Amino acid sequence: MYEIKHAVAKGLGMFAKTSIPRGTRILAEKPVFTVKSESDVFKAFRYLGEGEQREFKQLSVNPAGRSNVLGWATAAWHAARSLLAGTENGDPSDTKARNRPPPYAKSIMEFPSVLNIFRNNNFDVGKDKQAVFRDICRINHACVPNAQGNFNTSLGRFTVHALRRIDQDEEITLSYLAEHGASRDSRQNRLSGHYGFPCDCAACDITTDRGRMGEKARQNMQARLHAYAEQAGEREEPDHVAELEVMQDMIQMYETDGLAGRELATMCFAAAELAVKVGSRDVALRLSQKGLQLDEDAVGDDSPILVESRSRVKAMAIV
């Protein structure tokens, strides 16, 4: 369904080899390794096989990232700790470790580049863990992505689903951000600050009508949210009708901009709950069905996330 090839200035990227319908599971990949914190990265890396280490080292490096002096010092510290605590001469009670093959990477000097690659390529897989994947790590970011990645705990794999139809030869994109209503500046700051790259996606290109319209819609929405929050602060009781209107406008803004996926699904469920509170059962039904469809497209019907969303809708008792 996909191939990995050059994506101009972004390095490599993942492209559709055929037209991919909305909701399709494009891939379900097992992590190369999973860690709970950066200090475990070198250890995890050392226990990869030689081939896997080679593949890991071919993932993209971030020259502008946190490879500064402090970064190198932190890296060296983790590496030294990992080598000193190494199980070669380490804890004799760790029987699992004794049965493992010897680690391949032994040099502290290797660690800064390992950490840089990890930082540039890890994905959250829930329970405060991060993982690195062979193919998924080649998927570039877009602020209005056409696919979404989620960790499916029952499969033990990270899945990527098409959020809309993806045309043949179109680049498959994910969003590295958790929320998408923010202005271009704040998205750019977050992506440069956290991931070290200036985003060049279509939504960030304000030289085009598409980019400008999306930006204007976000700014209007933020002004609306701000005004609503100020009014709400002055009220004694919450005004659920006004709140529902704001949420519906926000949902509409996301949809008009081409955003879909779990964030929008969650907004639909929250708005449906408000609609139940104000007695608009039809609105609640429409919003909750939309939310379930968005979730199913983003995670697939074997995902525990969808099971949870279905229970959330069931608890609204609207059908």
Ligand SMILES: C[S@@+](CC[C@H](N)C(=O)[O-])C[C@H]1O[C@@H](n2cnc3c(N)ncnc32)[C@H](O)[C@@H]1O
């Ligand atoms: C997880 S990797 C994605 C795959 C990478 N392009 C490669 O060659 O392996 C993340 C890196 O890709 C590049 N990248 C991803 N999305 C981008 C975007 N929207 N604009 C510019 N660069 C991007 C950045 O260099 C970023 O640090």
